[in-house]
Amino acid sequence: MEVFGYAASVFIGISLGLIGGGGSILTVPVLVYLFGIDAFLATEYSLFIVGISSMVGSFSYLKKGLVDLKTAFIFGIPSIISIFVTRNFLLPLIPDEVFRMGNFMVTKDIFLLLLFAGLMITASYKMIQKKMESKTEIVPSQNSNTLLAAGEGSVVGILTGLVGAGGGFMIIPALVNLLKTPMKVAIGTSLVIISLNSLIGFFSSMNHVKIEWNLLGRISAIAVVGIIIGSQLSKKIDGKKLKPAFGWFILVMGIYIIIKELFF
Structure with missing residues (x-):
């Protein structure tokens, strides 16, 4: 299964390079189901893989000047704080046995995977939507938009801390719709935010788990190759056209995880 895992690692990077998000949503399932890593450790590995490849x-x-550093700061600081708090204080509070009813038991690993599956389904909905930019007659003030973006940054940080996903599927719509960032700049800025969030999240909590650096290094290197390929493809292919198809794939994966963890 590891061979399929390494092959899938390429697509993690390609997705990040091509559409600025989505690839990280594949990382935990790849680590759990193809490499046989437990869910809690997979969230930690995911932060490093996604962080390095996004960087x-x-x-x-x-x-190319397609990164808005001011926007990255506005969105990134609340997100980084949320990740640190989540990884170091919130995640350790989740018990090994979350829920039991008779013979049916939800462990911490199953809980994290179900949470991740819910995130995948939410991400798929946003990717399948035909329009990224909403055209409304009422335009909120810039200050209001900035506060909303900072708030969404905090939410992204909590989700990143819990499940190890970069949150690009939330970051890009926020940048485009709230801060009126052009799509190409939103993708570049999203990658910067994802890399900072993920790497800071990883290094702030790496002492809580035992890291197998050889395996993590191999997977990360392959994902980096994928993101280089994706960045080159983005010059020729419009990532927005591929988003719906990728969204349907993520939806199927999310449903598969729920069925597998609850019924098999």
Whole structure:
């Protein structure tokens, strides 16, 4: 199964490079089902893999001037604080046995996977939507938009801390709709935010788990190759056209996780 896992790692990077998000939503399922890593450790590994690959992918956008550093700061600071609090204080509070009814038991690993599946289904809905930008007659003030973006940054940080996903599917709509960021700049800025969030989340909580660096390094290197490929493809392919198809794939994966964890 590891061979399929390494192959899937390429697509994690390609998705991040092509559409600025979505790839991280695949990382935990790949680690759990193809590499056999338990869910809690998979969320930690995911932060490193997504962080490193996003950081590499953001370089090409930085060179082209397609990163809004001020926006990254507004969105990123609340997100980073939320990740630190979640990884170090909230996540350890989740008991090993979350829920039991007769012979049916939800462990911490199953709980995290179900939470992740719910996140995948939410992400798929946002990706399948035909319009990224909503055209409304009432335009909120810039200050209001900035506060909303900072608030969404906090929410992204909590989700990233809990399940190890970068949250690009939430970051990009927030940048486009709330802060009126052009799509290409939103993708580049999203990659910077994801890399900071993920790497800070990883290093702030890495002492709580035993890291197998050889495996983590191999998977990360392959994901980096994928994001380089995705960044090159983004010059020729409109990522928005691929988003719905990728969204349907994520939806199927989310439903599969729920069925597998609850009924098998």
